[in-house]
Amino acid sequence: xxxxxxxxGDIAILAPDGKLDHDSAPEIRQNxxxxxxxxxxxIDLEKVDFIDDSGLGAIICALRNKRxxxxxxxLSGMNHRLRIIFEITNIHxxxxxxxxxxxxxxxxxxxxxxxx
Amino acid sequence: xxxxETSQIGIAILSLNGTLDALSAPDFRNNRSVIDPEKxxxxxxxxxxxxxxxxxxxxxxxxxxxRQPVGGIILSxxxxxxxxxxxxxxxxxxxxxxxxxxxxxxxxxxxQSARA
Amino acid sequence: xxSIITLTLPGDILFARLASQTASSIARLLADDQQTETESCVxxxxxxxxxxxxxxxxxxxxxxxxTSAMVTVTFLFEQPHLTVSISDANEPFTIETPAPDIxxxxxxxxxxxxxxxxxxRVIYRRDGEWNILSMSKSL
Amino acid sequence: MKTILAFREEEYAWVHEAFPCIHPLLxxxxxxxxxxxxxxxxxxxxxxxxxxxCDGGFDAVERYCENGSRWGIDLSYGSIHPDDTIxxxxxxxxxxxxxxxxxxxxxxxxxxYDKRLNYKSLANTMAAGEWATCPGGRITLSGMPGKTPAxxxxxxxxxxxxxGMASYYRxxxxxxxxxxxxxxxPGYGDEPGCAFGRNVVISKSxxxxxxxxxxxxxxxxxxxxxxxxxxxxSNVIIDRxxxxxxxxxxxxxxxxxxxxxxxxxxxxxxLNDPKSGASIAMEDPHLLSGIKKKGVxxxxxxxxxxxxxxxxxxxxxxxxxxxxxxLLKLRGQWKSARTDFLSEATGMTMSLGKxxxxxxxxxxxxxxxxxxxRYGWLFRVLTGQLALIGSKPLPAEKNRxxxxxxxxxxxxxxxxxxxxxxxxxxxxxxxxxxxxIVERFHIAHSTPxxxxxxxxxxxxxxxxxxxxx
Amino acid sequence: xxxxxxxxxxxEIKFVRFASQTAASVxxxxxxxxxxxxxxxxxxxxxxxxxxxxxxxxxxxxxxxxxxxxxxxxxxxEPRQLTVCLRDTNGPFTIETPTPEIxxxxxxxxxxxxxxKVMDGVTCHRDGDSNILRMSKSL
Numbered sequence: 001x002x003x004x005x006x007x008x009g010d011i012a013i014l015a016p017d018g019k020l021d022h023d024s025a026p027e028i029r030q031n032x033x034x035x036x037x038x039x040x041x042x043i044d045l046e047k048v049d050f051i052d053d054s055g056l057g058a059i060i061c062a063l064r065n066k067r068x069x070x071x072x073x074x075l076s077g078m079n080h081r082l083r084i085i086f087e088i089t090n091i092h093x094x095x096x097x098x099x100x101x102x103x104x105x106x107x108x109x110x111x112x113x114x115x116x
Numbered sequence: 117x118x119x120x121e122t123s124q125i126g127i128a129i130l131s132l133n134g135t136l137d138a139l140s141a142p143d144f145r146n147n148r149s150v151i152d153p154e155k156x157x158x159x160x161x162x163x164x165x166x167x168x169x170x171x172x173x174x175x176x177x178x179x180x181x182x183r184q185p186v187g188g189i190i191l192s193x194x195x196x197x198x199x200x201x202x203x204x205x206x207x208x209x210x211x212x213x214x215x216x217x218x219x220x221x222x223x224x225x226x227x228q229s230a231r232a
Numbered sequence: 233x234x235s236i237i238t239l240t241l242p243g244d245i246l247f248a249r250l251a252s253q254t255a256s257s258i259a260r261l262l263a264d265d266q267q268t269e270t271e272s273c274v275x276x277x278x279x280x281x282x283x284x285x286x287x288x289x290x291x292x293x294x295x296x297x298x299t300s301a302m303v304t305v306t307f308l309f310e311q312p313h314l315t316v317s318i319s320d321a322n323e324p325f326t327i328e329t330p331a332p333d334i335x336x337x338x339x340x341x342x343x344x345x346x347x348x349x350x351x352x353r354v355i356y357r358r359d360g361e362w363n364i365l366s367m368s369k370s371l
Numbered sequence: 372m373k374t375i376l377a378f379r380e381e382e383y384a385w386v387h388e389a390f391p392c393i394h395p396l397l398x399x400x401x402x403x404x405x406x407x408x409x410x411x412x413x414x415x416x417x418x419x420x421x422x423x424x425c426d427g428g429f430d431a432v433e434r435y436c437e438n439g440s441r442w443g444i445d446l447s448y449g450s451i452h453p454d455d456t457i458x459x460x461x462x463x464x465x466x467x468x469x470x471x472x473x474x475x476x477x478x479x480x481x482x483x484y485d486k487r488l489n490y491k492s493l494a495n496t497m498a499a500g501e502w503a504t505c506p507g508g509r510i511t512l513s514g515m516p517g518k519t520p521a522x523x524x525x526x527x528x529x530x531x532x533x534x535g536m537a538s539y540y541r542x543x544x545x546x547x548x549x550x551x552x553x554x555x556x557p558g559y560g561d562e563p564g565c566a567f568g569r570n571v572v573i574s575k576s577x578x579x580x581x582x583x584x585x586x587x588x589x590x591x592x593x594x595x596x597x598x599x600x601x602x603x604x605s606n607v608i609i610d611r612x613x614x615x616x617x618x619x620x621x622x623x624x625x626x627x628x629x630x631x632x633x634x635x636x637x638x639x640x641x642l643n644d645p646k647s648g649a650s651i652a653m654e655d656p657h658l659l660s661g662i663k664k665k666g667v668x669x670x671x672x673x674x675x676x677x678x679x680x681x682x683x684x685x686x687x688x689x690x691x692x693x694x695x696x697x698l699l700k701l702r703g704q705w706k707s708a709r710t711d712f713l714s715e716a717t718g719m720t721m722s723l724g725k726x727x728x729x730x731x732x733x734x735x736x737x738x739x740x741x742x743x744x745r746y747g748w749l750f751r752v753l754t755g756q757l758a759l760i761g762s763k764p765l766p767a768e769k770n771r772x773x774x775x776x777x778x779x780x781x782x783x784x785x786x787x788x789x790x791x792x793x794x795x796x797x798x799x800x801x802x803x804x805x806x807x808i809v810e811r812f813h814i815a816h817s818t819p820x821x822x823x824x825x826x827x828x829x830x831x832x833x834x835x836x837x838x839x840x
Numbered sequence: 841x842x843x844x845x846x847x848x849x850x851x852e853i854k855f856v857r858f859a860s861q862t863a864a865s866v867x868x869x870x871x872x873x874x875x876x877x878x879x880x881x882x883x884x885x886x887x888x889x890x891x892x893x894x895x896x897x898x899x900x901x902x903x904x905x906x907x908x909x910x911x912x913x914x915x916x917x918e919p920r921q922l923t924v925c926l927r928d929t930n931g932p933f934t935i936e937t938p939t940p941e942i943x944x945x946x947x948x949x950x951x952x953x954x955x956x957k958v959m960d961g962v963t964c965h966r967d968g969d970s971n972i973l974r975m976s977k978s979l
Contacts, residue, residue: 089332200433235852250866257861
């Protein structure tokens with residue numbers, strides 16, 4: 001699995017491509033922007049075609065690393081398959097989920113202005 | 117495996133897509149143009165990514181039913197992987213092999229008119 | 233017409249992908265003719281994920297020095313049900329574990345929850361010193 | 372511009388009898404496979420993509436050339452019929468040719484070119500048609516020529532057919548004598564006319580007379596005379612007082628003592644006379660020499676010294692063996708399986724405990740460094756089934772049984788001469804591979820005393836090699 | 841790590857693709873980074889082709905019986921070598937079949953020739969009433 005990382009302002013956008021399972025989960029957990037408690041992160045799941053228990057764990061650990069709720073990790077571009085898994089496990093309640101990266105960035109930018 | 121059939125200047129062109137093995141060989145053998153001993157057929161193998169001895173057997177068997185054995189079946193756009201299996205079995209000696217389907221059709225047409 | 237396919241693998245996470253790929257291709261192969269493309273995709277994905285979770289659980293819960301412990305994955309197809317059972321020699325376990333409480337940001341434990349939701353029937357039984365987790369779904 | 376290289380199997384059928392285990396297109400000319408000369412010429416004549424056409428299979432050629440990335444060109448393969456005309460070939464490769472000018476080199480022949488001359492402008496501007504021909508070979512240009520250059524520069528070009536041993540010999544000598552200034556030849560040499568490969572060991576009192584080309588892993592022993600006009604392949608040993616002059620020695624060949632090779636082609640165990648085409652096969656598949664009869668291997672003094680040395684090793688290594696073995700057994704890292712090996716008596720096998728030290732850990736590397744995995748075999752030296760140092764024991768497989776019948780000097784040992792020599796250990800078995808050459812040489816030459824020093828060297832080499840793990 | 845994987849499946853031509861693809865994904869497990877890419881893909885392609893031929897032969901030569909024949913494929917891992925064995929319950933056969941002349945192209949004759957070409961070592965022996973075809977290749 002390859003993660004392409006871009007950034008917009010100081011918001012980091014991670015786009016994993018492939019399967020997010022036991023082998024690839026560590027790549028998410030050890031990613032700098034995921035570990036940094038103050039970094040605003042968007043995880044674009046558009047190109048993820050498979051996620052399992054350890055993949056979900058890696059994403060939740062991203063949220064756990066953030067100092068407080070507004071170090072928000074936001075998910076976008078989820079395909080139908082992933083959406084079912086998130087709903088089954090109720091994880092969708094923890095995240096702001098958008099269907100595309102652009103609206104996610106706008107949402108974060110508005111949050112940033114509020115916070116400062 | 118899926119077979120899409122087109123025809124140009126009276127020559128049938130079968131494009132094979134997928135794998136040609138013992139499982140998919142019957143679809144090829146029962147194709148109308150393959151069975152018709154008068155019909156010259158060009159087999160476009162550009163999208164054929166796997167062949168085994170049953171696949172080669174099917175093509176060789178088909179060419180043997182043609183009235184004009186060597187010219188009856190002409191092969192085009194063979195990739196390296198398929199070519200190697202032909203070479204292992206020496207079956208490439210039985211066919212005219214082109215790297216361009218149009219060239220193969222032109223060759224078949226000239227052979228056909230020469231014979232008619 | 234019923235067919236049985238068994239796959240015996242070393243209990244090593246390296247083979248998780250192989251187990252789940254096998255499950256997905258068997259599901260797609262057996263279901264092929266009776267379903268539309270999307271239905272057979274969903275059917276195959278359900279088995280791919282269920283087997284990944286079950287296999288990963290077997291591996292992670294294996295005792296430390298059991299380097300050569302094997303895990304067996306058996307597929308039984310009796311029209312229209314496909315049943316996959318994973319058996320390993322670990323300690324007994326139960327599948328009635330409560331769904332992880334989401335507020336505590338759990339980082340694992342979703343496996344059995346996902347299996348129970350994706351599969352129509354999930355049965356756990358103990359046979360001698362073997363755990364057998366059978367999961368089935370119909371077309 | 373693009374190039375097509377077209378061959379027909381019957382053009383090089385003679386190579387199969389003369390040099391059985393080499394693909395004709397990979398026949399070494401001087402110190403390079405034949406096909407590379409054609410590829411070099413195509414590149415010099417400004418081609419960046421090449422297509423190889425043949426009516427037979429490519430397998431070994433394709434494994435060697437792959438996609439041409441080694442020469443920075445794009446190389447592809449195709450098949451033709453023996454009776455295809457140039458026009459038919461172009462038709463079958465229309466996608467490859469496109470609208471470009473195409474140079475077609477057909478036939479199994481040697482191209483005489485000079486890399487310093489400008490074939491590029493000539494190739495692009497000459498009118499379509501034949502550029503050079505010889506019986507059985509042709510270079511043709513097709514497609515529209517480019518604009519003619521201001522001044523016309525001529526670059527002589529000719530073809531020589533390779534239709535038998537004699538023409539092959541002449542072509543190789545021509546490539547050697549004109550050397551690196553005309554052709555693109557590998558190997559480095561301090562002076563023109565001398566090309567050496569890697570790991571070439573030249574003993575004192577060896578005389579080298581230019582022009583000479585020597586491959587990799589070659590040993591020239593005392594008082595040998597090499598050249599003039601000598602082409603030596605790789606993995607070759609030329610034994611004492613032998614001379615090789617205007618001759619070609621193929622890879623994996625061992626030239627024995629006191630042999631005069633003049634105007635010959637030596638490969639494996641065959642000595643060919645290119646002029647008359649006669650060929651003599653030596654008795655042992657690898658030896659071009661009069662090897663002493665096998666009796667010497669079993670002579671009492673040799674067996675006695677080996678037994679004594681084995682006893683010493685058993686005593687010295689006993690304590691570490693007992694400790695290490697029990698420790699490793701506890702941790703499941705000491706697995707011993709009875710495996711059948713070829714015994715010295717031809718066609719017979721013996722079963723030895725082959726020890727596998729599985730996972731790499733500090734303990735297993737110490738055990739391997741002290742050759743603990745071969746401790747059990749030391750007792751077989753006492754019973755005479757194994758030598759303390761000899762050939763690497765060969766696992767017994769069906770096709771291996773004939774080998775021992777033909778190879779006179781297979782003497783399985785706890786350590787192998789190749790390990791003593793630190794020879795690159797390709798796990799080649801007794802028939803091929805360079806380790807076999809070293810084993811043959813030492814079995815032919817070593818005395819009981821030299822065996823002792825080689826045993827120590829083998830043990831030390833294994834110690835260094837394993838302990839850095 | 842010498843480990844092994846076993847698959848038992850019905851000897852039906854319907855499973856030939858599944859068997860070949862499983863062989864390919866098992867072979868891929870051996871490809872580590874330090875193996876050149878072209879050699880790696882060739883290694884995987886060779887196993888896919890070898891198992892496809894072996895499986896097809898076993899199905900084709902099956903004695904027409906009412907009960908379906910079960911085939912067992914076992915993969916044995918060594919650091920740089922993979923060995924695959926196919927066990928079937930057909931009549932005995934030898935792998936030394938003469939290479940058929942291309943002109944009289946018999947349908948089955950080429951399978952073993954291809955296997956011998958793409959694999960390093962091929963042996964076949966009888967074990968009770970079944971054949972074990974053993975093919976291995978190293979990297």
